[in-house]
Amino acid sequence: WYDLGGVEKAPIMAIYQSRYKTRFILTKHPVVTYHAIITFTPKIELNELQLKALLAYLNSSFPQLYIESVGRTTGAVGPIGLEVKHAEKIPILDAQKLKQNDLELLASLFDELEIEARKLGGADTSENIERLWDTVIEKIDMEIMRILKLPKELAKTAKIMAKTMMKRRLQRAEEATPEAI
Secondary structure (H helix, E strand, O other): OOOOOOOOOOOEEEEOEEOOOOOEEEOOOOOOOOOOEEEEOOOOOOOHHHHHHHHHHHOOHHHHHHHHHHOEEOOOOOOEEOOHHHHOOOOOOOHHHOOHHHHHHHHHHHHHHHHHHHHHOOOOOHHHHHHHHHOHHHHHHHHHHHHOOOOHHHHHHHHHHHHHHHHHHHHHHOOOOHHHO
């Protein structure tokens, strides 16, 4: 009774309202999404290696810090909404300007992140996000820092700030405990 009008190729998707950390996903097949997914279509053609390198960056602490600082929190349940107006302004890597060895390293770290998330049973619980953040995502953060020639302590600071902002956002969503007063 209706027509979707075709499917636009969108190789990158993200959870629109993530309870913990926003997850960016590689989409290899044309699929139709629903309102809880936000899609990204690069303005230029990127190969799979470039896409995976970009996804490694998007899953790092740096974009999460940005999302935590500008995202919209929803009601009493605590998810962070990645609105289109904010997604358009995420500071991004230019994958076309990265050196081949950096592309390969970031792409392999994205693959490692995906494998580790699957081993854990997903990246949708606080415990699993913490494990990923303290292992693979930390490696990604360190490589981004090296590639961009940022100060060494910046990766750790971004991670701590993003995690702290996420935890504070989630604490606001918890039920009040008046007996604690």
